[in-house]
Amino acid sequence: MLRPQIIIVGAGSTGAATAHDLALRGIDVTVIERGEVASGTTGRNHCLLHSGGRYCVTDQESAIECIEENLTLRKIMPDLLELNDGLFVALNEADLAFKERFLEGCAACHIAARDIPVKHALAMEPFLNPAVLAAVQIPDGVFEPFRFCLAFLATARLNGAIVRRYTEVTDFRCSGKSVTGVKIRDRVTGRSETLDADLVVNAAGPWAGEIAAKAGVTVPEVPTAGVMVTVDCRLNNMVLNRLNKPSDGDIVVPQRATSVIGTTSWTVENPDLIAIPPEHVERMITQGELLLPTVRKIPMRAKMAVARPLIARSGADAREVSRTFECFDHASAGVNGFVTIAGGKTTTARAMAERVSDIVCQKLGLTAACRTRDVPLTSYRLFYQ
Amino acid sequence: MENPFAEEPKPTAAWLWQVFTGIGLVILLGLHFIANHFIAKGGLRDFADVVAYLRNPVILVLEILFLLCVTSHALLGVRAILVDLGLSEQAEKRVSQALTLLGVLTVGYGLWVTWAVIR
């Protein structure tokens, strides 16, 4: 029998990690990406390596996923993480009251949390609001999403995967009720062709619905945009969070010589072109100021908005929607050979890849096991060589 | 793919020589210029003057040093410009050989002129 051919649509964190997972299992994969690696949602990421602390009260399922993956990523890409921990700080009585629940949540999700003296926190974070009332240290970190994807893809390529950038999926080739191939157009050469596929994995993030529609199925996804603002000076060593339920502008992630404040949240129609509402930018500064009062004095370096692929659950608003991921086997909707992996976050990309790869193997009757928990990734720089 | 930049190249002292001869020139050319064009009456020496000047052994040594410095500095500069054109390794080697030969000829010619004057 010929080796099965898998096509992955999208080279964001999910697509990249899935390519790595399948390649490691010895399966032939081709990744189709319409732009540069990570040019969609993953690229415009907040760069937060979640410890799960952010969700340990409101969404423990996500929180547990986060801490597990956090520890795994430390093993497989140690060089690509900035590991300075994170602080959850209380700025008012309501925050202070939340502390007990937060510590309980962390304990329930096995997230190492330390309630540290305020003096200690201010010594580590000299720009932190001096009015801080309490601080809890948790194992957050910072990654860099572009290189995160490059490392997965570079390793996948060493294991035989093919990555085609600047190539978009125009349609599917179906035989009966099965997807048997993908019609693509190379945006560099202008040529169109059809690639054979035994199975197609749709990892197109907020564009997953658009891709699925070409195969005649739907994905219950809500593209939800968020604004992030970067200031021209690094004001924090560690990730700074407001000690409360997630809300707008309650987190400042350091990134190289800058600090990134985020985020807001609203539903968008067209994830290709998101106008950044000026009032959202202002809100980031006002909120960021609460954590780091110096923020307003610093020139803004950049601002960005991107749609996150959140999975809809009826009746929930954007903040309440679970940040976990889901895998849809469209066989249930009558289309074979086509699965969609949606939702989630970059921190959990490896776990998402494991889940979807298990499903792929099961559908193809293969028995190869996932090895991505233990295999260290190669240098991201090899992707371009 | 083989990474051509991951291998240690052959060390070179060309830049350092360029700098040292350059520093030498600042001093020697200064002396040469002042002695030949500012102190000398009318900015240039007549023949008898040149002969007398070069027969002074200190001056002779300085002028020969100057000749060596200026030739190597000039030809190292020419070489830098040529190497900057992105030559092949083979061509780089040939440029070096040709310029070394030119340098030897230049210095030889300079010494010959000096000898012709002071003999």
Next chain:
Amino acid sequence: MKTLEVALQIFRYKPHESAHYDTFTVEVAETAHVIDAIDAVWAVHDRSLTFRRACHHSSCGSCALLINKVEKLPCITRVTKVWDGRTPVRLDPLRNFPIVSDLVVDVTAFFQRMSAANMEITRDAEPSLPLTVEDFAIAGVPPKAVQIPDNLSRFNRFENCIECGICMSACPTMAADEKFLGPAGLAAIYRARQKTAEPRTVAHLLGLADGEHGVWRCHSAFECTEACPQAVDPAGKIMALRRELTARRFKQFWKR
């Protein structure tokens, strides 16, 4: 939201057609950055346009290009800074790289150089906050003495170099000499060398830079340092390497 109309004159090249410029007019927010305008061209006018981008906040380094003939990161360059209201803003791919398609260049040779030194992207040898006067100068903030108590661990941090290739595009030496290690490559060797005291590694790293096409090829134009969006100061690193190499050479000379 206040908007403005901006005209972009974009370099176009595909392997099957000759290079030319296309001009587009798009509407963007008054506060938009150039990357938002390029994004709008792609989303509204021409889906065949190819360009590189990922993070939109100067940490991935993929979007670097020439704006009005000067190397810039479009993600941190405001449209109003480069658009005079009349002459279209001209966008070209980086110089000194092979052009793959439109604004996309082939960065293989760049990453080969970065791999040579194998510089880690995290650094831990120094405090992470902007503690030096220079760091503050970048941000336009007056320096403030910040003391990190000894009993607290020092923090690590990603290197400032985002591997955008701007220095390689701005370097006049790089233009002609394809074998030149280039500003970023040499700066990477310097950073890697700073992190180790192990004599054999040090000798190897310095050896990498010591060739005809290494540190000695630089002609002190300082264009790399001027163009670098991350204040990496590659030229300064090249000079520091030269000093160390010179000192080493003298030491070896006297030992003989």
Next chain:
Amino acid sequence: MTALKYPKVQRAGRWFDVRRRRLGMWAYAVNRITGIGLVVYLYLHLAVLSLLSRGPETWDSFVSMARSPFYLSLDVILLAGILIHGLNGLRIALTGFDVGVRQQKMLFGVLMLGAAILLAVAALKIFGG
């Protein structure tokens, strides 16, 4: 995939192209131009010195010709080249040993100012006798 590469000749001429570039680039270009000029002069000078081997008459008639104002103004141009190249060379040497790297633009300015002053003094001397 065929990538577009600019011809080598066009790329090799980049050191000459100072448009939209900054002071360091100008310094580099000026250094090269004066350098090439000085190499040409060096060989002219050496050729002229061969007159010395032909005896006093040949040389002295050349010297009297070279004392004309036209030749003297050529001397001033030569001196300008030497001063610019030499003093800029000092900047390259100093920064190359990691001295004054951050101040390289100011260094260039000061050195070029020095060159201008020296040139003015020398020109007065040359024409004033």
